[in-house]
Amino acid sequence: MIQPQTHLNVADNSGARELMCIRVIGASNHRYAHIGDVIVAVIKEAVPNTPLERSEVIRAVIVRTRKELKCDNGMIIRYDDNAAVVIDQEGNPKGTRIFGAIARELRQLNFTKIVSLAPEVL
Amino acid sequence: MRLEKCWFCSSTVYPGHGIQFVRNDAKIFRFCRSKCHKNFKMKRNPRKVKWTKAYRRLHGKDMTQDSTFEFERKRNRPERYDRNLAENTLKAIKKIDKIISDRASDHIKNRLKTGKVQRQKEARKQLELGIHLVKAPLALAQDSSLCLPKIKVNVSQAQTEENQPMED
Numbered sequence: 001m002i003q004p005q006t007h008l009n010v011a012d013n014s015g016a017r018e019l020m021c022i023r024v025i026g027a028s029n030h031r032y033a034h035i036g037d038v039i040v041a042v043i044k045e046a047v048p049n050t051p052l053e054r055s056e057v058i059r060a061v062i063v064r065t066r067k068e069l070k071c072d073n074g075m076i077i078r079y080d081d082n083a084a085v086v087i088d089q090e091g092n093p094k095g096t097r098i099f100g101a102i103a104r105e106l107r108q109l110n111f112t113k114i115v116s117l118a119p120e121v122l
Numbered sequence: 123m124r125l126e127k128c129w130f131c132s133s134t135v136y137p138g139h140g141i142q143f144v145r146n147d148a149k150i151f152r153f154c155r156s157k158c159h160k161n162f163k164m165k166r167n168p169r170k171v172k173w174t175k176a177y178r179r180l181h182g183k184d185m186t187q188d189s190t191f192e193f194e195r196k197r198n199r200p201e202r203y204d205r206n207l208a209e210n211t212l213k214a215i216k217k218i219d220k221i222i223s224d225r226a227s228d229h230i231k232n233r234l235k236t237g238k239v240q241r242q243k244e245a246r247k248q249l250e251l252g253i254h255l256v257k258a259p260l261a262l263a264q265d266s267s268l269c270l271p272k273i274k275v276n277v278s279q280a281q282t283e284e285n286q287p288m289e290d
Contacts, residue, residue: 064144068141073137073138074137074138074139075137075138075142076140076141076142077141077142077143077144078141078142078143078144079143079144079146080143080144080145080146081146100146100148101144101148119148120148122142122144122148122150
């Protein structure tokens with residue numbers, strides 16, 4: 001349930017540490033973003049000496065939420081934090097490694113590169 | 123499809139039930155219902171919560187070691203489908219279930235046996251002492267076996283002689 005002003009952790013090594021959501025892509029004003037949605041975010045905290053800098057506006061895809069995700073097979077999964085992976089306009093991740101568990105639903109949404117890099121897919 | 127165990131109460135979680143919580147170190151906690159989930163969020167230790175299987179096993183209320191537990195071990199290698207094997211497994215599951223429940227109830231019965239004997243002894247003692255509450259006085263007088271044995275007290279002769287003139 002990510003909305004504008006929500007802070008998210010970054011689950012890759014692109015250089016950003018913390019993002020703040022500005023807009024949910026493909027939604028009206030009153031919709032929340034869930035796992036698999038693309039958001040526009042501003043970088044609030046970044047690792048020094050990386051291509052990404054603080055207060056840069058980038059796109060990201062949400063990979064973990066504290067709000068439960070309801071899978072098609074009836075499973076309900078809840079993560080411990082809200083996290084996103086920084087992507088470019090096509091949907092390819094900017095980083096080269098992913099940290100933490102990733103939901104399997106991302107594969108259906110054509111984020112196959114992220115799923116293949118993930119250490120654990122649940 | 124796999125039948126999991128609830129992390130908190132150790133009951134089976136069937137598909138479509140319960141919530142799975144994934145911690146940041148990728149450890150998965152499965153819960154069968156919101157009761158267990160809420161207890162987990164309260165950071166309660168299942169080994170200290172009386173109604174969980176973990177508590178019961180730890181405190182010897184339920185049986186802990188049995189050869190039948192081998193059947194419920196988690197197997198990660200999938201078996202090739204064989205119709206005969208599937209049929210025999212289904213028959214075996216039914217029989218093993220019955221054996222497990224019989225052994226578990228025997229364990230509990232044995233555990234409760236000493237308490238039962240104790241309570242019988244106490245009840246017998248109470249009946250002896252309070253027989254006058256149960257039987258009619260006439261029946262007690264006729265059947266001497268129901269009463270406690272009468273204790274004889276010797277009264278001295280000198281006392282009775284002094285009292286006689288007072289009564290006249």
